[in-house]
Amino acid sequence: MKREDLKKLGLSDEQIEGVMSTHGKDITSLQEKVNGLTSERDGLKSQLDERDEQLDSLQKSSKDIDDLNEQIKQLQSDNKKANEEWQNKLATQTKNFKIETALREADEEEFETLVEVMSAKVKEDRPVSSREALRRLWGK
Known part of the structure; x- marks a missing residue:
């Protein structure tokens, strides 16, 4: 709104000032x-x-959590495999230790019997359990 427009409408200076x-x-x-x-x-x-x-940020965190969960699963799987391998090695070492102990404690005759039993195992082409070998060794 301009003062000139109001003057053209015929308003006085006081009225223009008020408007x-x-x-x-x-x-x-x-x-x-x-x-x-x-x-x-x-x-x-x-x-x-x-x-x-x-x-x-939440979306990135969600992806990070998914990645971490995947890593955790992988590590759990790796640990399970490592534990199984360790248990197998321990069982083998325990078996070997028992055999070595039996051989050390065996006299010459028992040793020859043990060799015969082991040879029979190879000849029969069937597995002979350690119990069976000891039964044959001690004649029971």
Whole structure:
């Protein structure tokens, strides 16, 4: 709104001043509302940006957790295999130790009997359990 337009309408200087003052107050009030809404919009935009960042972070964390769970499963599997191998080695060592102990403690006759039993195992082409070998060794 311009003063010249109001003069053309036939308003006096006092009336023009009153209209301009009222119009200025209205403009100021509307400008404050616009500024408030702009501030609110900027605040909401900032909150949305923060939420987007949080969502991105959660998605990355989710992928990291999936990767970690996969690694845990792999490590558990590896540990299980290693434990089985260790148990097998321990069983073999225990068996060998018992055989070595029996051989050390055996006299010459028992040793010859043990060799015969082992030879029979090879000839018969069937497995002879350690119990059976000891039964034959001690004649029971």
